[in-house]
Amino acid sequence: MIKRFVIVFITILSLASCRVNNGDIGDLFGSWLLYSMTVDGDTPENFNPEETFWEFQNNIVSISRVDYMYDKDSHWGTWSEDNGTLQLNFNHFESGVNPGSAQYSAPQWLGFPKRGAFQLSFVSRSSKRMSLSWHDSNGRIYVYSLRKIW
Secondary structure, three states: OHHHHHHHHHHHHHHHOOOOOOOOOHHHOEEEEEEEEEEOOEOOOOOOOOOEEEEEEOOEEEEEEEOOOOOEEEEEEEEEEEOOEEEEEEOOOEOOEOOOOHHHOOOHHHOOOOOEEEEEEEEEEOOOEEEEEEEOOOOOEEEEEEEEOO
């Protein structure tokens, strides 16, 4: 009898557990592959459509580049949404790491400013695909197209 109770209790507990840390953040939750990037309508020469991943959980974003030998270069920030924009903040720090440096700097291969907060506009968005645009300080227009992979 006690064995059966323990099995039922563990089953109920596992079915009630949370799949998302700190609640459901909507359709952004998960991993996204950056499959297209343009700067003023042209694809940059060094862009590889299979190496950059954006991952969203809670208010944390990790943007990583994984090369052909599976070396991973990850950059951590926070994100929020406001009125059709995705706001990114790469100005965080920890003991021994200056704000907006090392893993807390923005990914430079995407044309982002090295550190600080900035916003991208949603061009299109669904639960499986999204496109974002951003204007840099030189007036260039970046467009990032992503598809959800997990």
